[in-house]
Amino acid sequence: MASLFRSVTRRLRPAVQSAYAFSTKPGTASGEPQQAFGGISFELSPEQLEFQETARKFAREEIIPKAAEYDKTGEYPWELVKKAWELGLINTHIPEHCGGMDLGILDCTTITEEIAYGCTGVQTAIEANSLGQMPVIIAGNKEQQKKYLGRMTEELLMCAYCVTEPVAGSDVAGIRTKAEKKGDDYVINGSKMWITNGSVANWYFVLARSSSDPKMPAGKAFTGFIVDANTPGITVGRKEWNMGQRCSDTRGITFEDVVVPKENVLGTEGIGFKIAMGAFDKTRPPVAAGAVGLARRALDEATKYSLERQTMGKPICEHQAVAFMLADMAIGVETARMATQRSAWEIDQGRRNTFYASIAKAYAADVANKAAADAVQIYEGTAQIQRLIISREHLSAAKNQW
């Protein structure tokens, strides 16, 4: 009887552990505790305001002066990423026992909006780190976290989230990269595409199909792995030139008989899909925040220009058509931000936020697209159009990438 009990608990334990792994930890830096039934508060905490201040200053003084140059050359913005790392603006979710600050998603969206305001290419490079780390944060055991997250706080390292494939992006369950168990290790074969930070990453989170049974449900058919980037068999493809966010590093990656030790399996074999989806719940709000930052930048630049440029005897912002466009942009920025903050707050409370996060991301992407397009119109055919076209394309890329 005792041995039966023992064997049952032994089998249950990993499942229980993995269930706990997905419970989201409310941000410890979320400032004042929420009043239980005090209604809604639209205030950011004093710490969040300070984070926002630092990020805003960083965007204004470091990112904006250099963004155009990075966009032109497509060079990876190492200088900016390093400065952001020194200020603590990236790797914000790493747990304290690995040297991180364990910030919540609302803290993150506040910071991300400001960085995206500066340049969404830089913001994407930074965000990809959070995305790559999230599976390890939510499902990794203490050793994996210490090994792969600890190193990110000790020196500037990037990581990447390798799930998308040439044939499967939104359809995560349709990915074909295979992971076959050979002894104690796994051998991964397949190709991934559109991997942000693909060539600069120190390690990857890789999702691969571990079940050869085509009828196995998605929730049990995939496994998440941490793969060191220098593992033999990994080939990084050429830099893919996105329409916008050109300084962000996007690559195809091929895995040929890549051997991964069993210590690098996240959670247990088969729960990879759930880990991937759990990571998305936490990273969708920051993507939305990036779109809000972009829209806000478009609004500010267009407003500034419309106050200077004169046609028919007055600044163009006094023409109703332009004024309406600016007003619509402002409406979009405010409402998209509120939707984003709601989705971030929701997951910080420990609840699933998929509904709100999806609303925020879809809506913010549309707002940003429209804001960029309208800003281009307001700028007419002037030389600045070069800079604004960047914004628009940034957005197209962001919309499709995730």
Next chain:
Amino acid sequence: MSGLRVIVGCKRVIDYAVKIRVKPDKLGVVTDGVKHSMNPFDEIAVEEAVRMKEKKLASEIIAVSCGPTQCQETLRTAMAMGADKSIHVEVDAATYENLQPLHVAKILAKVAQDEKADIVFTGKQAIDDDCNQTGQMVAALLDWPQATFASKVEKANGDLTVTREIDGGLETIKVKLPAVLTADLRLNEPRYATLPNIMKAKKKPMAKKKPADYGVDVAPRQSILKVEDPPVRQAGSKLDSVETLVGKLKDAGLVPS
């Protein structure tokens, strides 16, 4: 020799990037809902104090701000940059509008005495009133030497060697401690408040005081009569010759005919 104790004055002012607008009653500028931050010259003073601490010249940095509750944000920024603790001297918003450098100087002088400070460091002037008085007044009240417009500060034995920016160029002086210093633009470039330091600053002590605690009466001694926009810049005109220019200058009475 034990490290120096430094008091840094941090004023909360309208952010330098904001477009200032005069209030409709013409008695001040619009401050409601407008972005405020630490006076940039005070940031430079905080940065210098933190560098002195890193060089083991200073042992404790206390940031002080006089004003309404929002000044606490300014003090938190100072602590995130490296100040060890802070003192918020609460002055309500209405009184704050008429708070003068002399009031602040009296408060800072008293704080310096209470905290047994060796250095009182402020920015050379605030970017809202451009008074350029507080540091000098503190020195007079305490009967301490002053080194204003500092662009370089070095310690030499028991004194400070300070390079000052003056109209004719640079002047280097030696001041005995304790002393008052005011920071000029080129003294240093202030650091960012990093996120880990913002978190650490949460735990640093912030004392809440009132001017009365220091025996200072902040009743206004001046009243603002009028605040106006500067005149709109008139367009210039291009002239064809030097003679025409001289003629126009003579007509305007700017050159004796």
